[in-house]
Amino acid sequence: MSSTGVFVVDRLIEKFKRLPGVGEKGARRFAFFVLQQPSGWVEDLARDLLEAKTAVRPCRICGGLAEEELCPICADPKRSNGIICVVETVEDSLVIERHGVFDGRYHVLGGRFSPLDGEEIPSDRLDALRRRLVQEGVSEVILALNPSVEGELTAMAVRDAIVDLPVRVTRLAFGIPVGGSIGFVDSATLKLAMEGRRGL
Amino acid sequence: MSSTGVFVVDRLIEKFKRLPGVGEKGARRFAFFVLQQPSGWVEDLARDLLEAKTAVRPCRICGGLAEEELCPICADPKRSNGIICVVETVEDSLVIERHGVFDGRYHVLGGRFSPLDGEEIPSDRLDALRRRLVQEGVSEVILALNPSVEGELTAMAVRDAIVDLPVRVTRLAFGIPVGGSIGFVDSATLKLAMEGRRGL
Structure with a gap:
């Protein structure tokens, strides 16, 4: 055509x-x-x-985009050590990076996983994350996974793989977006916002 | 960014x-x-x-896309001679071609012209069209220009450049699109549809 x-x-x-x-x-x-x-x-x-x-090749440490052995973030001595943000894809890490809200380091799982369809995270990816957490003495892992059933299952799989390590595992908060309106928010978001309510 | x-x-x-x-x-x-x-x-x-x-270079005859001296349409002996469809761009000729509603040959003016902004059709383009009409003994030129002020002015410029030749100059009909509804048509289209009404 x-x-x-x-x-x-x-x-x-x-x-x-x-x-x-x-x-x-x-x-x-x-x-x-x-x-x-x-x-x-x-x-x-x-x-x-x-x-x-x-x-371009994967960064030896985080799996991000690199021209050298390490990506610009892993090679940057000014980034905070000890806190790692786990993302599914390089794109996700770049979005977070652009917003300038995180100054630690990333770990790229390397794909969108859909455990419901039998697409589990390959175990060598989880092993690599474990090794890294131990070697770097990481104290907190932030799971920056999407607010969906797949993201939820992926988050659980990552948590289960590292639950025995002395590492705090957190997840990005879900809730009403800033500038959003309660009148227009979907019920799943409102439920999460309700569950995540905090004292004033 | x-x-x-x-x-x-x-x-x-x-x-x-x-x-x-x-x-x-x-x-x-x-x-x-x-x-x-x-x-x-x-x-x-x-x-x-x-x-x-x-x-890719311009076809020596029509200005369309060619890998050889001539484009596939000008090189095709099965196309009708004597009737030429004038379009602004190669894209326009390809659209008409895809719909299979014309079996003559094309002439590409080579750009969208906006005479109101002082963008006239270069005179050598009009000269080339004139020469071609004479050489090929063309009997009809169909102006397939867009239904806009620019298209209207471009149509007039082409017509004026060839008005002294023994060639019938026609233009695509404007009107209500097939499947369209009188209730939704804009007033400019409805005016043209009214002006172009035909006996039954």
């Missing part, structure tokens, strides 16, 4: 259609945009694609 | 942000998608980008 009759352009459109959230129309717009750019820009893009794919 | 702390990934995200309709979040999703693809796929994408940019 994406035929322009010009083979190389059709091939490019098919590639763009693989990008997340991109359909037929979007892929065509991207391809025409590329055709209209200066050659230098397209060459840069092609080079960046290849470099990102070859130069 | 797109910092991942990893230079090559940030550079890729900045590139993706240039694509039409892609913001910060979309660009990040694309970059992480690329990082998760097999190396072969990323290499293919980089090659397709470079090939599309270098191998």
Whole structure:
């Protein structure tokens, strides 16, 4: 359906259609945009694609994005030691990082897990986390997992894997978002907000 | 704002942000998608980008997309001669092509023109169209321009440039879209539908 009759352009459109959230129309717009750019820009893009794919590897410590052996956060001596934020994906750690609300270190589980569908966290990932907690003498693990059944089950699996260590395990609070309205909040959120109520 | 702390990934995200309709979040999703693809796929994408940019050139006759001297449509002996559909962009010709409602040939003006903002159609484009109409002995030119003030002014500019030639100049009909409802149609469309009414 994406035929322009010009083979190389059709091939490019098919590639763009693989990008997340991109359909037929979007892929065509991207391809025409590329055709209209200066050659230098397209060459840069092609080079960046290849470099990102070859130069980026998982950080040896946290599993995040690294160009060297360690990612910029694990390599930063100014970050707090002893407190680790466990996230499912690198994307999640970057979101938290952008908001500047955490100055410890991360641990990336490496994927969204759906234990209900039989997708457990691979045991070597949990073993790696255990080893790290012991080696670094970590005192607190914050589970920054999504507020969903999957996130809940993933949180429990992580907790169970480290429950015997002398580490405080916490979880991000759920509740009414700032600026949100009680009138518009869903009942699951309201229930969690009620359960998590605090004395004034 | 797109910092991942990893230079090559940030550079890729900045590139993706240039694509039409892609913001910060979309660009990040694309970059992480690329990082998760097999190396072969990323290499293919980089090659397709470079090939599309270098191998594709304007068709010598119509200005459409071509890998050879002529585009697939101008090179096709089975297309009707003598009737030419004038479009602003290659994208527009591909849309008409996909719907399979026209079997003549195209002429691409090569951009959206906004005469109100002083963006006239370059005169060499109009000259090229004139020459082509004479050389090919074209009997009808269909102006497939958008139903907007710009499209209207562009249509008039094309018509004025060829009005002395023995060529019938037509325009796509405007009116109520099939499946559309009179109750929901805008007044400009309804006015055009009224003006274009036909005997039963």
